[in-house]
Amino acid sequence: MVGSPVPYKKYLYIFLIISPLIAMVLSLFIGKFTISPDDIIQMVIFNLMGAETSHPSVYKTVVFEVRLPRVLLGMLAGASLSVSGAAFQAIFRNPLVSPYILGLSSGAAFGAALSIALAPQFPVQLSALFFSLLAVGFAYYIATSRGSTPVISLLLAGVIVSAVFDSLLSIIQMAVNERALQSIVYWLMGSLATASWSKIHSTLPLALAGCAVIYLLRWRLNVLALGDEEARSVGMNPELYKAVFVVAASLAASSVVSVVGIIGFVGLVIPHMMRMIFGPDHTHLIPLCITFGAAFMVLVDDIARSGMGFEVPVGVITTLIGAPFFAYLLRSTRSGGWE
Amino acid sequence: MKMHKRSVVAAFACLVLAVSAACCAEVTIKDDLGREVKINSPSERVVFMMENALKTYYAVGDPEKIVALKDDKWMRKLLEDIFPVIDPDFEKKLTVSITGDRVDLESLAKANPDLVVLWATTPDDVNIKAIEETLGVPVFAIFVRSIEDVLHQVDTMGVISDRMERAAEVKGIMHDYMNITTNVTGSIPESERPKVYWMWTDVLGTAGVNSGINDLIELAGGVNVMKFAENETAMTMEHPVVNLETLIKLNPDVIYMWYNENLDPKDIMTGEEFKGWRDIKAVKNGRVYEIRNPYLFDAFSPRMPLALLHVAMDLHPDRFKDVDMDKIIDDFHVDMWGVHYPSMEKA
Numbered sequence: 001m002v003g004s005p006v007p008y009k010k011y012l013y014i015f016l017i018i019s020p021l022i023a024m025v026l027s028l029f030i031g032k033f034t035i036s037p038d039d040i041i042q043m044v045i046f047n048l049m050g051a052e053t054s055h056p057s058v059y060k061t062v063v064f065e066v067r068l069p070r071v072l073l074g075m076l077a078g079a080s081l082s083v084s085g086a087a088f089q090a091i092f093r094n095p096l097v098s099p100y101i102l103g104l105s106s107g108a109a110f111g112a113a114l115s116i117a118l119a120p121q122f123p124v125q126l127s128a129l130f131f132s133l134l135a136v137g138f139a140y141y142i143a144t145s146r147g148s149t150p151v152i153s154l155l156l157a158g159v160i161v162s163a164v165f166d167s168l169l170s171i172i173q174m175a176v177n178e179r180a181l182q183s184i185v186y187w188l189m190g191s192l193a194t195a196s197w198s199k200i201h202s203t204l205p206l207a208l209a210g211c212a213v214i215y216l217l218r219w220r221l222n223v224l225a226l227g228d229e230e231a232r233s234v235g236m237n238p239e240l241y242k243a244v245f246v247v248a249a250s251l252a253a254s255s256v257v258s259v260v261g262i263i264g265f266v267g268l269v270i271p272h273m274m275r276m277i278f279g280p281d282h283t284h285l286i287p288l289c290i291t292f293g294a295a296f297m298v299l300v301d302d303i304a305r306s307g308m309g310f311e312v313p314v315g316v317i318t319t320l321i322g323a324p325f326f327a328y329l330l331r332s333t334r335s336g337g338w339e
Numbered sequence: 340m341k342m343h344k345r346s347v348v349a350a351f352a353c354l355v356l357a358v359s360a361a362c363c364a365e366v367t368i369k370d371d372l373g374r375e376v377k378i379n380s381p382s383e384r385v386v387f388m389m390e391n392a393l394k395t396y397y398a399v400g401d402p403e404k405i406v407a408l409k410d411d412k413w414m415r416k417l418l419e420d421i422f423p424v425i426d427p428d429f430e431k432k433l434t435v436s437i438t439g440d441r442v443d444l445e446s447l448a449k450a451n452p453d454l455v456v457l458w459a460t461t462p463d464d465v466n467i468k469a470i471e472e473t474l475g476v477p478v479f480a481i482f483v484r485s486i487e488d489v490l491h492q493v494d495t496m497g498v499i500s501d502r503m504e505r506a507a508e509v510k511g512i513m514h515d516y517m518n519i520t521t522n523v524t525g526s527i528p529e530s531e532r533p534k535v536y537w538m539w540t541d542v543l544g545t546a547g548v549n550s551g552i553n554d555l556i557e558l559a560g561g562v563n564v565m566k567f568a569e570n571e572t573a574m575t576m577e578h579p580v581v582n583l584e585t586l587i588k589l590n591p592d593v594i595y596m597w598y599n600e601n602l603d604p605k606d607i608m609t610g611e612e613f614k615g616w617r618d619i620k621a622v623k624n625g626r627v628y629e630i631r632n633p634y635l636f637d638a639f640s641p642r643m644p645l646a647l648l649h650v651a652m653d654l655h656p657d658r659f660k661d662v663d664m665d666k667i668i669d670d671f672h673v674d675m676w677g678v679h680y681p682s683m684e685k686a
Contacts, residue, residue, distance in 0.1 A: 032584040058587060058618040065615040066583050120600035174437060183540045186580070193543050193582055198611040310570065311543060311582040 078297025085267030107135025210252025400500025524560030
């Protein structure tokens with residue numbers, strides 16, 4: 001954009017920055033329960049003013065307890081996964097990296113399965129969060145040697161940890177009954193269907209903290225993306241910042257994965273899309289990932305919850321919608337914006 | 340003398356052939372997927388890779404002819420209540436492991452079965468093909484989609500064990516105990532039948548109209564709320580997953596939960612995570628129930644009449660207020676397996 005002579009990119013940049021607001025408003029009008037737009041607008045305005053309306057209580061429940069938490073949780077998930085993906089891609093200097101590279105998703109899946117199948121006394125969300133962070137911690141520990149954490153070691157450690165947790169998950173899947181297995185599989189596919197205010201409250205602090213750290217330190221990603229030597233040459237401690245970004249990106253992604261399950265593609269593709277259009281400068285890339293990631297997830301979830309008569313896991317739709325768009329951008333840019 | 344010896348050997352050989360022909364006649368039966376399967380009747384070495392059919396077999400056939408079971412913690416827990424009492428060798432049975440969804444052929448071969456009974460939804464099931472083609476052992480596929488299929492399973496076990504008379508008796512017992520419920524619910528007018536949302540463990544996953552649970556709800560005097568779903572695909576799927584807005588729109592009178600270790604009816608009615616459910620009639624009126632014991636009230640086994648009564652009593656408490664459930668459960672187990680429940684003493 002910014003720095004780009006093409007004027008439409010400026011408008012596009014502004015549009016993408018405000019896109020979550022547009023997506024949120026639009027999504028409040030979409031759903032299986034029919035409520036007229038006039039009623040929704042009235043209810044929202046009255047609610048913002050703290051006034052009571054005469055609408056049936058079921059209308060209020062649908063708008064404020066079903067749609068709104070789902071939209072907000074979708075935005076939080078989209079923003080967190082995208083920004084986390086962008087940070088990991090910069091740290092690893094690798095376009096194939098997603099937020100799940102250090103075993104986060106495998107750890108979360110194992111934690112969720114453990115709770116669903118064998119230890120129901122531990123809430124699924126807490127168990128998934130704990131094991132996802134544990135997996136990242138393991139990967140980091142394995143990769144760190146003599147105070148240094150080479151990127152390639154980190155990548156391989158992530159593969160090892162993922163494999164271990166995937167195997168543990170398989171053992172659980174073999175041991176459980178069919179219904180529990182079904183619940184595990186559905187969780188693995190990722191869904192916003194059970195969104196609620198309490199889930200938003202429990203997710204928000206960690207997700208926000210992770211995103212905020214990445215946002216505030218985003219220019220340092222430009223230096224890290226050049227390599228450790230280059231970072232040192234400009235007086236930056238690459239090990240310290242790698243650790244800070246890994247922790248922040250893992251917190252952001254783990255907190256949402258523990259609630260919505262494993263939603264693929266968003267964390268990989270949204271940073272790529274933004275990089276292809278606006279270039280690799282993280283000072284712009286990070287805010288764009290936050291806003292467009294949020295908007296993309298909400299709009300895709302609108303299709304997941306309303307496109308068919310039954311609920312489709314949002315992870316399935318993110319891939320079906322995102323892949324063609326990604327393919328188009330890939331064909332129309334050189335090396336996907338990495339050169 | 341030599342002639343005499345030859346005559347004895349020949350007579351013995353004839354006897355063996357006659358006995359083997361009499362005890363193990365080969366018959367062709369259709370399994371639940373419509374495949375024609377040639378089996379021995381009775382089958383002498385049967386392996387069960389699913390629990391529902393095993394329970395039916397225990398009610399009908401000879402326990403000694405079961406040589407191995409699926410290595411499944413859930414199934415073990417399920418069966419430990421009653422089956423070690425009626426089958427003294429239950430704990431000694433071989434187990435056949437499953438890796439992912441694939442049957443381990445080596446552990447199956449070790450059991451040297453002449454019939455394998457397993458759950459499958461399609462004739463192209465990989466396990467059916469692997470067992471039949473590799474081990475040359477016939478496979479009977481079970482696929483239960485209705486209460487009728489549960490009753491038909493009793494006939495199937497009658498053929499497998501060559502105990503058709505006992506199978507007829509077992510079906511009679513099941514019908515008698517079903518009648519305790521249906522004699523009451525059969526006359527309930529449509530207007531008094533509550534709309535029921537069946538909640539599987541995935542919460543928004545439910546039973547479509549073409550499912551055994553749909554039959555159970557109807558026999559128990561309710562109507563599956565999915566009957567009123569606008570989308571035909573969702574309505575007819577065996578396990579559709581609805582979204583919350585659809586559920587609010589369907590507005591069921593009753594929510595019936597399959598046993599859920601992570602949730603109780605109270606969570607649905609008052610939990611913070613379920614605030615969006617508060618305007619559903621079932622929640623407003625406190626009519627959220629749960630199958631209390633998934634082993635005892637298993638709708639896809641001979642215990643189906645107990646599950647039916649359990650659901651009916653919750654749907655229509657006034658009409659069943661004089662029913663002594665504990666006594667019925669005990670009587671049922673005595674009639675079906677000759678064991679008292681829950682004392683587990685032989686009758």
